[in-house]
Amino acid sequence: MGLENRDYLRDESFRYSSGPSYGSDSPTCRKLIIVTLVVFVAQVLGTRQWTQDELIERRDSLIAEQQIDAADELAVGNDLRRDNRITQNTPLDYRTLGLPPAVPIVQQWFEMHTSRVFTGQIWRLLSYAFCHDRNDLLHLAFNMLLLWVFGRRLEAIYGSTEFLIFYLTSAVAASVAYLGLDLVTGDNVPMIGASGAVLAVAMLYACHFPTQIIKLFLIIPIEVRWVVVLITVFDLYPVLRMLSGEPVGDSVAHAAHLGGLGFGYFYSKRNFRLAPFWQNTQTWFKGKRRGFKVVRPDSSGSSAKTTKLANEMDRILAKISEKGEASLTKGERKTLEQASRELRDRRG
The missing domain is CATH 1.20.1540.10 (Rhomboid-like)
Known part of the structure; x- marks a missing residue:
């Protein structure tokens, strides 16, 4: 297992808490809710009237739906209902055509x-x-x-x-x-x-x-x-x-x-x-836009070194868990810093 796969070296985006607990800030949840509320207000305030072409399109669509429904009713032997049917003579009114009073521009897009x-x-x-x-x-x-x-x-x-x-x-x-x-x-x-x-x-x-x-x-x-x-x-x-x-x-x-x-x-x-x-x-994408070729370094030469560092990290963390951080030597603290620096370098 590489360094980046160990929980204690993951950055904030991947670190699991020790148990299920609520976040004290939850910035993403707050921002998602705020953006959604802002868009909703824009839906309510940003409206326009229906155009003649849109009303005609709606009327034609309803007529087509009625024709399909009529064919289905006849296929099973039912009588056709003729009340409140939409025809080409139906007035182009949003209420008659089952539309809201205005078009929300944001929602339309x-x-x-x-x-x-x-x-x-x-x-x-x-x-x-x-x-x-x-x-x-x-x-x-x-x-x-x-x-x-x-x-x-x-x-x-x-x-x-x-x-x-x-x-x-x-x-x-x-x-x-x-x-x-x-x-x-x-x-x-x-x-x-x-x-x-x-x-x-x-x-x-x-x-x-x-x-x-x-x-x-x-x-x-x-x-x-x-x-x-x-x-x-x-x-x-x-x-x-x-x-x-x-x-x-x-x-x-x-x-x-x-x-x-x-x-x-x-x-x-x-x-x-x-x-x-x-x-x-x-x-x-950044590399392509700048004309660079994005390549991954050959890890064969450094795999042994990485494994050794990871094993040393496991030992140090076990020591912290057993005796506390104050028990670490200067060399062990330097190893922690080296592992952290190496992980940051890998993630760019």
């Missing part, structure tokens, strides 16, 4: 939209997670509450950098799952909300503290692991129905939830760490 992702707007795979339903404050409040309750503890375990990358990657994983289901079912309904990323946080929390008791609906005491299991079943059932061609009829992004839950579980069980990958990617 941030929401996850499958067809627009394939036109090159790939930022939507992440940006949607910072938007929430303008008409449902509980949607925002519930997600941010779960992020704060579960996220602080995980940030204390993984460090701020790793937790931030985990959260953002979870949001992308959730949107990819949603996109995949869209491609299979042919749907193209926009999605917003941090639920996928937040459920990834909940799953990772449950993997660390499965038997911790929480209050479901603030009343029922239940272990965290069973809450996660219930959420998974609740989201899996409608996805299976959609895959079989049956319409579900709710406005919940079940596939995104499953994508977040799956990523959180996979991250925990595979013991992934995303920060090193991100740092290596940054180094590679």
Whole structure:
């Protein structure tokens, strides 16, 4: 095992605490919540009126949906319902067409939209997670509450950098799952909300503290692991129905939830760490941009030296654990400094 794999030489982003405890600061959780709230305010304040073309597109879309529904009803021998049907003569009014009074500009550019992702707007795979339903404050409040309750503890375990990358990657994983289901079912309904990323946080929390008791609906005491299991079943059932061609009829992004839950579980069980990958990617791109060739030094000549230093570190730490730091000699302190300096040099 190399020096960088030892817990006592990991930097803040990877150091595990001695036991599960809440972070005293949790800067990443705070910043994520603040950014999400700022985006929500921008959604509420930054609006415009519907254009004529958008209203026509909405009306035509509703007519097409009605035609598909009518064909399905006739196929099973049911009578057609003719009340409140949208036709080409229906007035172009947002209320009649089931639209909100105005278009939230930020949401229009941030929401996850499958067809627009394939036109090159790939930022939507992440940006949607910072938007929430303008008409449902509980949607925002519930997600941010779960992020704060579960996220602080995980940030204390993984460090701020790793937790931030985990959260953002979870949001992308959730949107990819949603996109995949869209491609299979042919749907193209926009999605917003941090639920996928937040459920990834909940799953990772449950993997660390499965038997911790929480209050479901603030009343029922239940272990965290069973809450996660219930959420998974609740989201899996409608996805299976959609895959079989049956319409579900709710406005919940079940596939995104499953994508977040799956990523959180996979991250925990595979013991992934995303920060090193991100740092290596940054180094590679910087080298390419400057015209440098990024190479890794041949470790064969220094492996014996590294192993010797690592073994000496193990001995020194065992001595500290048994007799305290005051028992160290000057040579042993110098060895600690050398190991720390070598690790910093390797990480650039």
